[in-house]
Amino acid sequence: MSLISPLQNVQSKEQRLRVIREHLEAFDVEPVFPLSLFEQAVVNLDSCSGIEPSCKVEGNTLFASRFNALIENWPRSIEQSLKFLDAVESRVGISVDRKLLEQFLAVHLNSNKITASLFGIDLRPNFKDSSLKIHIQLAGDQDCDELIMTALALDKGSYSPEVMEVLLKDCFMIGFDFFLNGYSVLEFYTCCSGKEPQPMVGKRGQYLRPYIEKKFSKKIIGLMNEATMLMAGFSKANSEPVLYFEFEKLKDIKESFLFNSLGDRIYGFCKNTEVDGSVSVGVTEKALEKSKLEEFRFYYRKKCV
Numbered sequence: 001m002s003l004i005s006p007l008q009n010v011q012s013k014e015q016r017l018r019v020i021r022e023h024l025e026a027f028d029v030e031p032v033f034p035l036s037l038f039e040q041a042v043v044n045l046d047s048c049s050g051i052e053p054s055c056k057v058e059g060n061t062l063f064a065s066r067f068n069a070l071i072e073n074w075p076r077s078i079e080q081s082l083k084f085l086d087a088v089e090s091r092v093g094i095s096v097d098r099k100l101l102e103q104f105l106a107v108h109l110n111s112n113k114i115t116a117s118l119f120g121i122d123l124r125p126n127f128k129d130s131s132l133k134i135h136i137q138l139a140g141d142q143d144c145d146e147l148i149m150t151a152l153a154l155d156k157g158s159y160s161p162e163v164m165e166v167l168l169k170d171c172f173m174i175g176f177d178f179f180l181n182g183y184s185v186l187e188f189y190t191c192c193s194g195k196e197p198q199p200m201v202g203k204r205g206q207y208l209r210p211y212i213e214k215k216f217s218k219k220i221i222g223l224m225n226e227a228t229m230l231m232a233g234f235s236k237a238n239s240e241p242v243l244y245f246e247f248e249k250l251k252d253i254k255e256s257f258l259f260n261s262l263g264d265r266i267y268g269f270c271k272n273t274e275v276d277g278s279v280s281v282g283v284t285e286k287a288l289e290k291s292k293l294e295e296f297r298f299y300y301r302k303k304c305v
Contacts (some may be wrong), residue, residue, distance in 0.1 A: 006206045012304050015089040016042045016051055020067055021301040023053040026269045027064035032130075035065060038121045040086040042069050046076065048086070049116075050276065054299040056122070056261045067121035068133065069218040070301075072116040079135045081119035087179070088132060097184040100154045100220075101134060101176045108147050110187055113139045128181040135175040135189075147190070148174070157236030159283025166190050166211050167234060172205040193248075194227035201229060208232060216243075219288055225254055228278060242297070246280040250300075253279055258292045265296045276303040 010110040015038060024031070038257075042048065071077035089096050106113065122135040138144040148167060151174045152159075159167065167188050175187035192205025192212075212230065213221055223245050224230045231244035247253050250270055259267065270279065282297035 004167045008252055013043050014050065016045075016048055016069070016300075016302045019051040019053065019304065021271070022068075023064065024124075026273075027055065027062060027266075029064045030125075032123050032125065033063065033127050035121070035123060037087045038067065041080070041087065041119070042067075044083075045069065045071060047054075047071070047073060047079055048304045050303045051299050052118075052120075052299055052301045054297055055262075055266050055298050057260070057266075057293075057295065059260075059294050060262070060267075062232050062262050063122070063124060065121065065225070068118045068120035068135075070116065070118045072118055074114050077117045077137075078105065078109070078134070079190065081117060082087065082280075083266070084119055085122060085132060085134075088180075095182050096132065096178045096180070097182055098176075098178060100184055100186060104136075104150055104176075105153055107150055111147060113142050113144045113147060115139050128179075130180050131177060132178045132180070134178075136171050137173050138171065138202060140172065143203075144171070145169075151186060155188075159187075159234065161236060162211055166207045166227060166232075168263050169206065170208040172201075172231075172250075175235075185235060185237045187233050187237075188232055190232050191229055192224075194229050196227055196228075198229050216285055217288075220285055223256055223288075226252070229256075231280075233282075239286050240286065242282050242284055244280050244297075244299075246278045246281040248278055251276055252282060257281055259296075259297075260294050263293055263296065263298065270298075270300050274302075275300045277301050 020039060048069055049072050050070045054066040056063040062263045085096050088094055099165040116137040116138055118135045123130045145168050148171050169190050170190040172191050178184045190208045191201055192209040195199045212224055227245040228248045229246040233242040287295040
């Protein structure tokens with residue numbers, strides 16, 4: 001029996017749409033395909049623990065049609081995510097290469113080591129440059145080597161022995177990205193605690209932290225020790241990992257990074273809206289070499305329960 005009343009359920013669905021549309025309005029985003037399908041999929045969710053809007057900045061260009069919907073009810077969550085892919089593929093001329101995800105699910109759909117999933121979009125003016133996302137979250141209190149090994153075998157990426165150790169022991173989420181040009185790619189998200197131990201990190205971080213301390217600059221290490229948590233995303237599609245510095249309070253981001261004017265605009269919007277919980281900035285080490293950030297991702301979260 002559901003503990004959520006019909007009224008609460010309606011309010012939650014309204015809140016999901018409101019979060020998306022307030023973000024789009026704030027950054028003057030024109031609705032492009034398949035945004036309407038994503039909104040419908042989000043409204044149809046049985047439950048949604050939150051919407052995570054984000055912006056990606058590339059110099060003077062801002063991409064703000066980026067959203068993730070967070071769902072904790074596995075495996076029901078993956079069923080609803082796949083329905084979204086179905087809806088996108090129903091449009092003439094659209095093909096989503098989900099073969100790698102299907103092969104992974106054929107082995108691990110009923111695993112008790114998967115706790116949640118999310119689905120999302122990263123939309124661009126040319127829809128064939130856009131992508132859909134399904135990310136699978138792993139239990140923090142268990143060894144998930146077999147799930148990660150399956151994903152690595154499907155990925156066929158070339159990683160150093162040190163990185164392989166990090167991926168096997170500190171991966172907390174496996175990402176499947178589907179580009180609307182027919183290309184698909186995997187990404188492995190690892191994590192470690194920052195300035196203080198974090199319960200959600202669980203057993204992870206014993207390999208990522210020493211790897212960061214050995215391979216990255218003093219600036220990266222300093223930011224890691226200021227942040228609440230560090231996440232590192234590894235993918236054969238990227239020449240270097242993307243580092244996501246998560247902070248408990250919005251003001252901590254401003255104290256840790258200098259942004260270009262677009263970054264200041266994003267920060268200003270977040271300051272004037274009710275951000276629920278942590279915020280994070282995703283960068284590469286190369287991007288941090290500049291005095292002001294010009295290439296980065298900026299994430300915040302809004303609860304919808």
